[in-house]
Amino acid sequence: MTRPPHRTTKNTTRDPPPASDAGSARSTANRKARDERKEAHLRGIMDRYTEQFRAVGNQDAPSVARKVHIAIDDVLERDRKESANSGNIRCRKGCAHCCHGPVEIWPHEAALLLETARAAGMELDQARLERQSQYTMDTWRQQPAADRACGFLGGDGRCKVYEFRPNACRKLLVVTDPALCDADKHPPASVGRWFSWEAEILESAALEVFGAALMPRSLLAELRAETLDAKAQSRKENHK
Numbered sequence: 001m002t003r004p005p006h007r008t009t010k011n012t013t014r015d016p017p018p019a020s021d022a023g024s025a026r027s028t029a030n031r032k033a034r035d036e037r038k039e040a041h042l043r044g045i046m047d048r049y050t051e052q053f054r055a056v057g058n059q060d061a062p063s064v065a066r067k068v069h070i071a072i073d074d075v076l077e078r079d080r081k082e083s084a085n086s087g088n089i090r091c092r093k094g095c096a097h098c099c100h101g102p103v104e105i106w107p108h109e110a111a112l113l114l115e116t117a118r119a120a121g122m123e124l125d126q127a128r129l130e131r132q133s134q135y136t137m138d139t140w141r142q143q144p145a146a147d148r149a150c151g152f153l154g155g156d157g158r159c160k161v162y163e164f165r166p167n168a169c170r171k172l173l174v175v176t177d178p179a180l181c182d183a184d185k186h187p188p189a190s191v192g193r194w195f196s197w198e199a200e201i202l203e204s205a206a207l208e209v210f211g212a213a214l215m216p217r218s219l220l221a222e223l224r225a226e227t228l229d230a231k232a233q234s235r236k237e238n239h240k
Protein backbone atom coordinates (compact mmCIF):
# COMPACT_ATOMS: atom_id res chain seq x y z
CA MET A 1 0.00 0.00 0.00
CA THR A 2 1.37 3.32 -0.97
CA ARG A 3 1.37 5.89 1.71
CA PRO A 4 -0.66 9.04 0.98
CA PRO A 5 1.55 12.00 0.14
CA HIS A 6 2.59 13.85 3.25
CA ARG A 7 0.48 16.97 3.60
CA THR A 8 2.18 19.85 5.30
CA THR A 9 -0.24 21.58 7.62
CA LYS A 10 0.11 25.19 8.63
CA ASN A 11 1.08 25.31 12.27
CA THR A 12 -1.43 27.76 13.77
CA THR A 13 -0.31 27.34 17.36
CA ARG A 14 2.68 29.41 18.36
CA ASP A 15 5.38 28.13 20.61
CA PRO A 16 4.83 29.50 24.12
CA PRO A 17 6.94 32.59 24.78
CA PRO A 18 9.86 32.26 27.16
CA ALA A 19 8.90 32.75 30.81
CA SER A 20 10.33 36.30 31.00
CA ASP A 21 8.39 37.38 27.85
CA ALA A 22 5.21 35.87 29.30
CA GLY A 23 5.73 37.90 32.50
CA SER A 24 6.21 41.14 30.60
CA ALA A 25 3.19 40.42 28.36
CA ARG A 26 1.13 39.82 31.49
CA SER A 27 2.25 43.07 33.10
CA THR A 28 1.54 45.00 29.84
CA ALA A 29 -1.94 43.47 29.77
CA ASN A 30 -2.48 44.35 33.44
CA ARG A 31 -1.32 47.91 32.83
CA LYS A 32 -3.64 48.21 29.83
CA ALA A 33 -6.58 46.90 31.84
CA ARG A 34 -5.76 49.35 34.67
CA ASP A 35 -5.55 52.27 32.20
CA GLU A 36 -8.86 51.27 30.65
CA ARG A 37 -10.52 51.07 34.07
CA LYS A 38 -9.11 54.47 35.02
CA GLU A 39 -10.25 56.00 31.72
CA ALA A 40 -13.75 54.58 32.17
CA HIS A 41 -13.82 55.93 35.75
CA LEU A 42 -12.76 59.42 34.61
CA ARG A 43 -15.25 59.34 31.73
CA GLY A 44 -17.95 58.44 34.24
CA ILE A 45 -17.04 61.50 36.36
CA MET A 46 -17.13 63.73 33.26
CA ASP A 47 -20.55 62.36 32.30
CA ARG A 48 -21.88 62.92 35.81
CA TYR A 49 -20.79 66.57 35.95
CA THR A 50 -21.91 67.21 32.37
CA GLU A 51 -25.37 65.92 33.24
CA GLN A 52 -25.53 67.96 36.47
CA PHE A 53 -24.46 71.17 34.71
CA ARG A 54 -26.89 70.66 31.83
CA ALA A 55 -29.69 70.37 34.38
CA VAL A 56 -28.90 73.73 36.06
CA GLY A 57 -27.62 75.71 33.07
CA ASN A 58 -30.70 77.92 32.76
CA GLN A 59 -31.00 78.82 36.44
CA ASP A 60 -29.87 82.15 37.88
CA ALA A 61 -26.29 82.48 36.58
CA PRO A 62 -24.50 83.86 39.67
CA SER A 63 -26.06 81.26 41.94
CA VAL A 64 -25.10 78.44 39.53
CA ALA A 65 -21.52 79.75 39.59
CA ARG A 66 -21.53 79.85 43.40
CA LYS A 67 -22.79 76.26 43.61
CA VAL A 68 -20.16 75.01 41.15
CA HIS A 69 -17.45 76.90 43.06
CA ILE A 70 -18.53 75.22 46.29
CA ALA A 71 -18.41 71.86 44.49
CA ILE A 72 -14.86 72.39 43.18
CA ASP A 73 -13.68 73.68 46.58
CA ASP A 74 -15.05 70.52 48.22
CA VAL A 75 -13.29 68.29 45.68
CA LEU A 76 -10.01 70.18 46.09
CA GLU A 77 -10.22 70.04 49.89
CA ARG A 78 -11.00 66.31 49.88
CA ASP A 79 -8.20 65.49 47.41
CA ARG A 80 -5.69 67.70 49.20
CA LYS A 81 -6.34 65.75 52.41
CA GLU A 82 -5.59 62.51 50.58
CA SER A 83 -2.48 63.71 48.76
CA ALA A 84 0.91 63.74 50.48
CA ASN A 85 2.23 66.19 47.88
CA SER A 86 -0.44 68.82 48.53
CA GLY A 87 1.46 69.95 51.64
CA ASN A 88 4.03 71.45 49.25
CA ILE A 89 1.61 73.92 47.67
CA ARG A 90 3.36 77.30 47.64
CA CYS A 91 0.52 79.66 46.59
CA ARG A 92 0.20 82.55 49.05
CA LYS A 93 -1.72 85.82 49.35
CA GLY A 94 0.02 88.59 47.42
CA CYS A 95 1.77 86.20 45.04
CA ALA A 96 0.09 87.08 41.77
CA HIS A 97 2.22 86.04 38.82
CA CYS A 98 -0.61 83.79 37.61
CA CYS A 99 -3.03 86.77 37.63
CA HIS A 100 -1.07 88.23 34.68
CA GLY A 101 -1.92 85.38 32.36
CA PRO A 102 -5.05 84.51 30.36
CA VAL A 103 -7.92 83.11 32.46
CA GLU A 104 -10.65 81.06 30.83
CA ILE A 105 -14.08 81.28 32.44
CA TRP A 106 -17.71 80.42 31.65
CA PRO A 107 -20.56 82.98 31.39
CA HIS A 108 -22.10 82.20 34.79
CA GLU A 109 -18.76 83.07 36.40
CA ALA A 110 -18.68 86.36 34.49
CA ALA A 111 -22.18 87.13 35.80
CA LEU A 112 -21.05 86.38 39.35
CA LEU A 113 -17.93 88.54 38.97
CA LEU A 114 -19.98 91.43 37.64
CA GLU A 115 -22.55 91.05 40.43
CA THR A 116 -19.71 91.03 42.99
CA ALA A 117 -18.08 94.11 41.44
CA ARG A 118 -21.40 95.97 41.45
CA ALA A 119 -22.12 95.03 45.07
CA ALA A 120 -18.66 96.24 46.13
CA GLY A 121 -18.96 99.46 44.11
CA MET A 122 -16.01 98.35 41.99
CA GLU A 123 -15.74 99.96 38.53
CA LEU A 124 -14.56 97.70 35.72
CA ASP A 125 -12.00 99.26 33.37
CA GLN A 126 -13.96 98.65 30.18
CA ALA A 127 -11.32 100.23 27.91
CA ARG A 128 -8.72 97.78 29.23
CA LEU A 129 -11.13 94.88 28.86
CA GLU A 130 -11.64 95.91 25.23
CA ARG A 131 -7.87 95.96 24.66
CA GLN A 132 -7.35 92.64 26.45
CA SER A 133 -10.15 91.01 24.50
CA GLN A 134 -8.09 91.41 21.30
CA TYR A 135 -5.73 88.74 22.61
CA THR A 136 -6.09 85.00 22.78
CA MET A 137 -4.69 82.32 25.06
CA ASP A 138 -1.70 82.05 22.71
CA THR A 139 -1.08 85.76 22.11
CA TRP A 140 -1.83 87.05 25.63
CA ARG A 141 1.78 87.78 26.45
CA GLN A 142 2.19 89.91 23.33
CA GLN A 143 0.18 92.75 24.89
CA PRO A 144 1.98 95.48 26.88
CA ALA A 145 2.92 94.26 30.38
CA ALA A 146 0.79 96.97 32.03
CA ASP A 147 -2.32 95.59 30.35
CA ARG A 148 -1.84 91.90 31.11
CA ALA A 149 -3.01 91.84 34.73
CA CYS A 150 -6.49 90.69 35.61
CA GLY A 151 -8.80 93.65 36.28
CA PHE A 152 -9.58 92.22 39.73
CA LEU A 153 -5.97 92.21 40.88
CA GLY A 154 -5.39 94.77 43.62
CA GLY A 155 -2.30 96.97 43.89
CA ASP A 156 -1.19 94.87 46.89
CA GLY A 157 -1.14 91.70 44.75
CA ARG A 158 -4.37 90.38 46.28
CA CYS A 159 -7.46 89.30 44.43
CA LYS A 160 -10.30 91.79 45.03
CA VAL A 161 -12.92 89.11 44.37
CA TYR A 162 -11.15 86.18 46.05
CA GLU A 163 -14.27 84.54 47.45
CA PHE A 164 -15.92 84.71 44.03
CA ARG A 165 -12.88 84.00 41.84
CA PRO A 166 -13.36 81.62 38.90
CA ASN A 167 -12.64 77.90 39.00
CA ALA A 168 -9.54 78.42 36.84
CA CYS A 169 -8.02 80.43 39.71
CA ARG A 170 -9.28 78.06 42.44
CA LYS A 171 -7.63 74.98 40.98
CA LEU A 172 -4.30 76.54 39.96
CA LEU A 173 -1.99 75.43 42.77
CA VAL A 174 1.76 75.22 42.39
CA VAL A 175 4.34 73.20 44.29
CA THR A 176 7.46 74.82 42.86
CA ASP A 177 9.21 78.07 43.83
CA PRO A 178 6.66 80.89 43.23
CA ALA A 179 9.42 82.87 41.44
CA LEU A 180 9.17 80.31 38.62
CA CYS A 181 5.57 81.44 37.97
CA ASP A 182 6.90 84.71 36.52
CA ALA A 183 6.31 83.91 32.86
CA ASP A 184 8.51 86.84 31.76
CA LYS A 185 11.51 85.12 33.26
CA HIS A 186 10.72 81.40 33.17
CA PRO A 187 9.07 79.04 30.69
CA PRO A 188 5.69 77.65 31.80
CA ALA A 189 7.19 74.15 31.83
CA SER A 190 9.32 75.06 34.86
CA VAL A 191 6.20 75.40 37.04
CA GLY A 192 5.12 72.25 38.90
CA ARG A 193 1.43 71.99 39.71
CA TRP A 194 -0.49 70.00 42.25
CA PHE A 195 -3.77 69.01 40.74
CA SER A 196 -6.87 66.96 41.37
CA TRP A 197 -8.14 64.86 38.47
CA GLU A 198 -11.71 65.37 39.57
CA ALA A 199 -11.36 69.16 39.84
CA GLU A 200 -9.85 69.25 36.34
CA ILE A 201 -12.72 67.16 34.99
CA LEU A 202 -15.34 69.22 36.82
CA GLU A 203 -13.98 72.40 35.25
CA SER A 204 -13.75 70.79 31.79
CA ALA A 205 -17.41 69.79 32.08
CA ALA A 206 -18.40 73.34 33.14
CA LEU A 207 -16.48 74.90 30.24
CA GLU A 208 -17.98 72.41 27.81
CA VAL A 209 -21.58 72.75 29.00
CA PHE A 210 -21.68 76.50 29.73
CA GLY A 211 -19.17 77.68 27.09
CA ALA A 212 -15.61 78.93 27.45
CA ALA A 213 -14.12 82.38 26.82
CA LEU A 214 -11.23 84.41 28.18
CA MET A 215 -12.28 86.59 31.11
CA PRO A 216 -12.19 90.01 29.32
CA ARG A 217 -14.47 88.81 26.51
CA SER A 218 -16.82 87.13 28.91
CA LEU A 219 -17.05 90.21 31.15
CA LEU A 220 -17.65 92.48 28.15
CA ALA A 221 -20.49 90.20 27.01
CA GLU A 222 -22.02 90.48 30.52
CA LEU A 223 -21.64 94.25 30.51
CA ARG A 224 -23.39 94.46 27.13
CA ALA A 225 -26.19 92.19 28.33
CA GLU A 226 -26.54 94.39 31.43
CA THR A 227 -26.84 97.52 29.25
CA LEU A 228 -29.45 95.85 27.05
CA ASP A 229 -31.43 94.77 30.12
CA ALA A 230 -31.31 98.30 31.51
CA LYS A 231 -32.54 99.72 28.19
CA ALA A 232 -35.37 97.20 28.00
CA GLN A 233 -36.35 98.01 31.58
CA SER A 234 -36.42 101.75 30.95
CA ARG A 235 -38.50 101.24 27.77
CA LYS A 236 -40.95 99.19 29.83
CA GLU A 237 -41.21 101.90 32.48
CA ASN A 238 -41.77 104.61 29.84
CA HIS A 239 -44.70 102.63 28.48
CA LYS A 240 -46.43 102.35 31.87
Ligand code: SF4
Nearest residue numbers: 099150152153159169
Ligand atom coordinates in the same frame (compact mmCIF):
# COMPACT_ATOMS: atom_id res chain seq x y z
S1 SF4 B 1 -9.89 86.66 39.57
FE1 SF4 B 1 -8.49 87.03 41.25
S2 SF4 B 1 -7.26 85.17 41.41
FE2 SF4 B 1 -8.25 85.13 39.42
S3 SF4 B 1 -6.77 86.06 37.98
FE3 SF4 B 1 -8.12 87.69 38.71
S4 SF4 B 1 -7.06 88.59 40.46
FE4 SF4 B 1 -6.14 86.59 40.08
